[in-house]
Amino acid sequence: MDVAVIGTGYVGLVTAACLAEVGHRVIGIDGDADKVARLSQGDPVIYEPGVEELLQRNLANGRLRFSVSIAEGVASSTILFLCVGTPPRLDGSADLSQVEAVSREIAHHLESYRLLVEKSTVPVRTATWIERTLRLYSRGQADFDVASNPEFTREGSAVEDFLHPDRIVLGVPNRRAAGLLHELYAGFDCPKLDTDVSTAEIIKHASNSFLALKISYINLIADLCEAANGDVATVAAGMGLDARIGRAFLHPGLGYGGSCFPKDVLAFIDIGEGLGVDMAILKGVDQVNRGRIGRLVDKLRQALWVLQDKTVAIWGLAFKPHTDDIRGAPALALAERLLKEGAVLRLHDPRAMPRARHVLLPSDRVAYCDSPEQAAIGAHAVVIATEWPLYREVDWAAVRENVATPILVDGRNLCDPSALEPLGFEYLGIGRRA
Ligand SMILES: NC(=O)c1ccc[n+]([C@@H]2O[C@H](COP(=O)([O-])OP(=O)(O)OC[C@H]3O[C@@H](n4cnc5c(N)ncnc54)[C@H](O)[C@@H]3O)[C@@H](O)[C@H]2O)c1
Incomplete structure (x- = not known):
């Protein structure tokens, strides 16, 4: 299939390289001309195990190319993945200006049916805003769908995670969009969860916030162990043997960081509160982490x-x-x-x-x-x-x-x-x- 990946940072580059690796024709698009030039030469720009080989192999076999032009991506691809950044604003809410800018530009170039897929982590109902933007800026002429396919890869093992995922979540508005995404991921042997777009958007924030919660929880227990002369590693082992709890993410330390958990927890708090839900649990998670x-x-x-x-x-x-x-x-x-x-x-x-x-x-x-x-x-x-x-x-x-x-x-x-x-x-x- 012909796929455009818009935003070729940590997520977009892995997405583009892996989709090319499994046989699709992929154009990676980024607004950063220097990055596009380096990627086109086979320089991955970032360090992510395995991505350099995939990049170079698929540039060489012609299945992967890069451009700064969204117009080129819209013209050549049926499926357009949105992988731009959604950084936090000062109040913790997600800054969706990159998503909006890309949606507007896509709208200007829409001529025939395209499926726009959110892979960036976005607040629930973002797809509705993207749809409205596509309608407004294409003057109501365009034929399109907007879907959500959240990304669960972990930096450090993103290539392996992408090629062998635990699950693929497909938030789709109709059978046409579902059909395209199932065709795209036909070679992936894992559970595929079809749901509506809003639910898929929530699944991503709910998953990251839950993992952050596990980290803050074990950090809290570590503090308690220090005060009571207990041993947190043994506590974690004792807890983790319970299949309902599991061992993963029960490692105490300096807290969670990165470009995802801190901002996603804050964004989820903002989303929940905006919808009238008391997000006290996640405020506690954030507070423990900040300490x-x-x-x-x-x-x-x-x-x-x-x-x-x-x-x-x-x-x-x-x-x-x-x-x-x-x-x-x-x-x-x-x-x-x-x-x-x-x-x-x-x-x-x-x-x-x-x-x-x-x-x-x-x-x-x-x-x-x-x-x-x-x-x-x-x-x-x-x-x-x-x-x-x-x-x-x-x-x-x-x-x-x-x-x-x-x-x-x-x-x-x-x-x-x-x-x-x-x-x-x-x-x-x-x-x-x-
Ligand atoms: N980093 C991860 O492991 C990870 C995992 C899951 C989900 N996510 C989510 O994926 C999204 C992207 O994260 P990332 O870490 O890849 O970010 P990133 O900053 O590494 O990459 C974003 C890319 O988008 C490009 N960009 C910005 N505006 C653009 C525009 N108008 N046109 C074209 N390109 C544009 C930037 O130049 C940059 O290369 C975020 O929403 C993040 O929360 C990230």
Whole structure:
């Protein structure tokens, strides 16, 4: 089938590359001409495991191309995926200006039937606004449908998730749209849930908010374990053995970050309240999450007393492992907080340092280091802020040798304290028994 993917960021690029991989002819469209030029040369722009190979293979076999022109996408494709950003506004609601701008432009070029599919995460009823926009700006001439096909891929394993999904949700207004989307996904062997468009829009926000809730819940339990000398890892194991609860997302730490959970929880609160629903549960989820950085700084203060002029190594800057995405990264919030406290920072991340350099204010109090061992040199404390597996494998003897004081604050409970304490490390985890 002929497909246009509008917005080729983290979601759009994976969508375009994977749909081409399974045999469709795909045009990826982005307003950023530099990005389009790089993608057209086979440079994925972002780090996402597996995407570079798919990009290069499908550019070479001619099934994938890129353009800045929405007109070109509308002319060549029956199905148009909307993958532009929906960032948060100051009040927490979703900023839908990119969605609106793209809808307006599509409307100008509509000549025959097209199916517009929301893949961006949007508030319920956005499809109704898109339909109205398409009607208004095409002067009522156009033949189209608007569907919702929310994206559930995880950055860091997005290609694998896209090609082998747990489920595909298809929010469709009629049989014509359903037929097209089922044809598109015919090769995907997973449950496909057909529903109406509003329900599909709610499924995405409800899913992300529920996962965020699990994270905040286990973080709350971790705080309780610290106060009562319990062990959160064992509590999580004990809870997770209950099939109704499950093990996933019961890992305490610095809290959730990224470009999705924080904004989606806030947007869902805004949507619910706008519809007259009390969203107190999700306000609590957000509040717990906002407190995580403060609790980690408190741990550092307990260990170091005064933070002014102390050197802190932060291992991991990306919001999660296996990505270079630093949007909403707890590690960067921590770095900014520690700089305000007067600390000196030595930072390491295997993928995210180039992006972090653009975001953190240039300062002679921040050093970017080539390895975790190098970042630890002269540190009064090492903080693990992102659970990249390589931080488990560091040369601990070298780290011990070179730190100023051997304090490890494991913000992701990545390491085994029983292996580190014999080396002389003071280990501070999250919700672990002292
Ligand atoms: N990042 C994820 O893993 C993930 C997962 C599920 C859902 N989502 C949702 O998908 C959407 C996109 O997220 P993302 O992380 O890919 O964002 P992103 O910022 O990486 O990508 C958005 C892209 O849209 C392009 N764009 C913006 N306005 C445009 C316009 N008018 N015309 C053409 N291109 C335009 C931008 O240049 C950018 O490349 C968001 O709604 C997000 O919540 C993201």
